[in-house]
Amino acid sequence: MTDTVVKINDLVKRYGDLIALDHFDLEIKQGEIFGLLGPNGSGKTTTINCLLSLLSFDKGRIEIFGREMTPVSYDIKKDIGIIMQNVAVFDELSVYENIDYFCGLYIKDKEKRRQYVDEAIKFVGLEDFTKFHPKKLSGGLLRRLNIACGIAHKPKLIILDEPTVAVDPQSRNRILEGIQDLNRNGATIIYTSHYMEEVEQICTRIAIMDKGKKAAEGTKDELKRMIKNTETITIEILDLPDKVRKQIASLDHIYDTGFENGKLTVYCSGGKHNLLRVLDVLQKNELSFGRVYTELPTLNDVFLEITGTALRDKED
Amino acid sequence: MQVFKAMMKVTRRWLPSALVYIIVFVVISIFASSSSTKENKFEVTKLDICVFDRDDTPESHALIELIGKNNNLKHLEDDKDVIIDALYYGRVDYALIINEGYAEKLGNGETADLFGSYHIDESFSIVYINQFLEQYTSSVKAYLAMGKPLSEAVASAENVLTQESEVDMFRGNDEGNEHFSVAFSSYFLFMPYILISAVFVVICQVLVVMNRKDLRFRTNCSCIKNTSYSMQLCLGSVAFVMTVWLFLMVVGAFLNKEMYSGRAWLAVLNSFIFSLVVAAIAVLVSCFEPKQNVLNLITQVIGLGMCFLCGVFIPASMLGDNVIAISRFLPAYWYVKANSMIAETEPYSFDSVMQCYMIQLSFAAAMVVLALLVRRVKYSGAAISTSVKKIAANS
Numbered sequence: 107m108t109d110t111v112v113k114i115n116d117l118v119k120r121y122g123d124l125i126a127l128d129h130f131d132l133e134i135k136q137g138e139i140f141g142l143l144g145p146n147g148s149g150k151t152t153t154i155n156c157l158l159s160l161l162s163f164d165k166g167r168i169e170i171f172g173r174e175m176t177p178v179s180y181d182i183k184k185d186i187g188i189i190m191q192n193v194a195v196f197d198e199l200s201v202y203e204n205i206d207y208f209c210g211l212y213i214k215d216k217e218k219r220r221q222y223v224d225e226a227i228k229f230v231g232l233e234d235f236t237k238f239h240p241k242k243l244s245g246g247l248l249r250r251l252n253i254a255c256g257i258a259h260k261p262k263l264i265i266l267d268e269p270t271v272a273v274d275p276q277s278r279n280r281i282l283e284g285i286q287d288l289n290r291n292g293a294t295i296i297y298t299s300h301y302m303e304e305v306e307q308i309c310t311r312i313a314i315m316d317k318g319k320k321a322a323e324g325t326k327d328e329l330k331r332m333i334k335n336t337e338t339i340t341i342e343i344l345d346l347p348d349k350v351r352k353q354i355a356s357l358d359h360i361y362d363t364g365f366e367n368g369k370l371t372v373y374c375s376g377g378k379h380n381l382l383r384v385l386d387v388l389q390k391n392e393l394s395f396g397r398v399y400t401e402l403p404t405l406n407d408v409f410l411e412i413t414g415t416a417l418r419d420k421e422d
Numbered sequence: 423m424q425v426f427k428a429m430m431k432v433t434r435r436w437l438p439s440a441l442v443y444i445i446v447f448v449v450i451s452i453f454a455s456s457s458s459t460k461e462n463k464f465e466v467t468k469l470d471i472c473v474f475d476r477d478d479t480p481e482s483h484a485l486i487e488l489i490g491k492n493n494n495l496k497h498l499e500d501d502k503d504v505i506i507d508a509l510y511y512g513r514v515d516y517a518l519i520i521n522e523g524y525a526e527k528l529g530n531g532e533t534a535d536l537f538g539s540y541h542i543d544e545s546f547s548i549v550y551i552n553q554f555l556e557q558y559t560s561s562v563k564a565y566l567a568m569g570k571p572l573s574e575a576v577a578s579a580e581n582v583l584t585q586e587s588e589v590d591m592f593r594g595n596d597e598g599n600e601h602f603s604v605a606f607s608s609y610f611l612f613m614p615y616i617l618i619s620a621v622f623v624v625i626c627q628v629l630v631v632m633n634r635k636d637l638r639f640r641t642n643c644s645c646i647k648n649t650s651y652s653m654q655l656c657l658g659s660v661a662f663v664m665t666v667w668l669f670l671m672v673v674g675a676f677l678n679k680e681m682y683s684g685r686a687w688l689a690v691l692n693s694f695i696f697s698l699v700v701a702a703i704a705v706l707v708s709c710f711e712p713k714q715n716v717l718n719l720i721t722q723v724i725g726l727g728m729c730f731l732c733g734v735f736i737p738a739s740m741l742g743d744n745v746i747a748i749s750r751f752l753p754a755y756w757y758v759k760a761n762s763m764i765a766e767t768e769p770y771s772f773d774s775v776m777q778c779y780m781i782q783l784s785f786a787a788a789m790v791v792l793a794l795l796v797r798r799v800k801y802s803g804a805a806i807s808t809s810v811k812k813i814a815a816n817s
């Protein structure tokens with residue numbers, strides 16, 4: 107048995123003329139929390155649906171647990187848990203009945219199932235709501251129910267497609283912690299999102315998707331090392347003569363500057379003490395400045411540099 | 423049986439809307455069966471009619487003979503005062519004048535100014551005879567339009583109307599035939615409507631929920647086989663239809679104690695088969711995943727439309743030939759036909775009843791096949807079709 111859980115080879119999926127997945131490759135190892143990061147419409151859901159054989163695809167091969175995945179691979183399906191992008195539960199069934207139904211599609215044994223369902227309810231913290239119907243739950247609780255339905259049967263591979271969309275911060279944190287718990291208990295996780303903070307927070311490895319292609323892949327440190335930006339300095343300053351700005355831009359390790367709305371932005375690539383050297387220039391020109399802060403690169407910078415567009419701008 | 427169980431739970435949530443229909447139906451049936459044992463029910467009374475034939479042709483003679491079959495013909499002097507006197511003292515209910523040129527006009531398909539009449543008030547009897555004449559002449563006209571010569575058209579119209587008056591007499595008759603009580607017959611007659619409006623709505627709703635795309639996706643990710651899923655849905659639909667049907671049978675037995683005897687069992691079987699048809703229609707309609715309001719509309723159209731066209735509300739013989747030609751393509755027509763044969767409002771023949779059963783069953787089968795096809799087409803982009811292809815390739 108290899109430790110590769112998911113292997114996607116040269117996957118092509120078209121919707122009519124639209125190429126949703128363009129020769130997409132992916133390999134996910136046992137025990138990872140793998141993040142699939144990309145703006146809306148980049149093909150994350152399509153990838154998941156192809157992976158699960160819910161969609162037929164034009165080209166490529168998908169292996170899960172070292173075996174080819176087909177719509178009738180029930181021995182593979184039994185070890186997969188899926189949390190869909192949209193909350194997929196029965197409005198007519200209570201919280202408990204919903205979890206019991208989806209768990210029952212995998213676990214036939216009644217006694218075992220009851221135990222599993224109770225554990226899932228406890229896991230997502232819905233103990234007080236077991237008799238509620240989904241319509242009566244808030245968005246955050248509904249998402250938690252959605253998750254409970256997907257994980258109650260204790261799958262080895264758990265796929266979460268944007269599980270935190272429209273969720274309050276409290277529920278969101280609880281969900282993220284829960285995912286890490288599941289991972290500690292031995293499950294491999296695939297997590298898609300267009301929120302880079304989340305992906306940065308929990309994922310051990312990340313693939314950045316754009317327009318159906320894999321733009322980059324690696325741990326978050328590896329990804330950040332791929333780009334030249336290592337530090338972004340922002341300085342509040344009322345007036346900045348062009349002469350001074352040119353001086354700053356000509357410093358070593360500084361590859362770009364910007365000045366807008368009383369804020370000077372300095373982009374650095376490598377080097378040490380960049381901030382001190384910039385402040386030095388300002389002081390020498392007797393310019394007074396306000397707040398100063400520096401940021402390390404985020405995945406947004408990575409995304410920006412790799413695809414040329416910002417991740418945030420594409421939200422909704 | 424996980425899917426089946428979930429389906430039953432979903433059904434429970436939709437049950438109240440079905441119960442309303444069922445209760446209304448049962449209440450109406452109770453009312454109908456109690457009123458049929460009393461006097462105040464619809465009855466065709468024989469009228470005392472005197473006819474003045476100013477046309478004196480074979481056609482006018484035929485009409486007089488027809489009127490005479492269901493009414494008492496009286497003879498009076500053709501004098502206005504005498505006639506009004508007779509009407510006033512109640513010696514006749516109605517004086518009909520067949521105008522000169524009646525046969526000629528009728529032959530040309532004209533129906534205006536064929537008759538004149540004397541009568542006192544607009545009682546039920548007057549309305550009845552006017553309607554009778556209207557029907558007669560328009561039937562003749564219809565047969566003429568179909569290319570029959572006048573003599574044949576007259577004969578055919580006569581046929582249609584005598585059949586209908588037999589139905590009327592039957593309905594007005596307390597006894598029914600020896601095999602089957604009248605109240606029970608009408609209980610069965612209205613059942614298609616209740617099955618469609620109550621059962622059909624619920625099953626469609628439930629199937630729409632069970633086939634919701636996101637839920638199906640989630641279910642398809644699990645170990646349950648597609649065929650097993652579909653089978654459980656069919657089973658659930660049939661189970662629900664059967665429950666309601668059984669309930670209606672038990673209530674029917676309470677309302678009419680001696681009904682489960684002799685030929686009535688054929689009517690029971692007939693309604694059972696129709697229940698299956700309703701379930702099949704529901705399976706088909708649910709494939710299109712209608713929204714709630716669209717579904718209500720569809721139910722109205724299918725329920726009321728089919729019941730009207732096929733003689734649930736009005737006897738089939740009162741419907742025009744062209745309507746019957748259409749309604750032959752509807753399962754309710756064959757249900758009603760079998761029902762009337764069993765009740766002997768139409769000549770009874772065991773083979774014909776069986777034929778009606780078979781036709782209804784074929785309808786049900788056709789619906790299911792159609793439903794499968796629709797589903798194939800709808801999900802052709804999805805893995806369900808690939809799985810079918812793959813299975814086909816493997817075998």
Ligand SMILES: Nc1ncnc2c1ncn2[C@@H]1O[C@H](COP(=O)(O)OP(=O)(O)O)[C@@H](O)[C@H]1O
Pocket residue numbers: 121124126144145146147148149150151152153
């Ligand atoms: N059923 C479909 N038919 C046609 N186009 C689709 C369909 N589903 C998704 N798409 C298109 O495919 C692209 C990828 O969509 P999706 O996988 O849902 O992106 P993501 O999940 O990353 O937001 C989008 O451009 C979307 O419009």
Ligand SMILES: [Mg+2]
Pocket residue numbers: 147150151152191267268
């Ligand atoms: Mg998506």
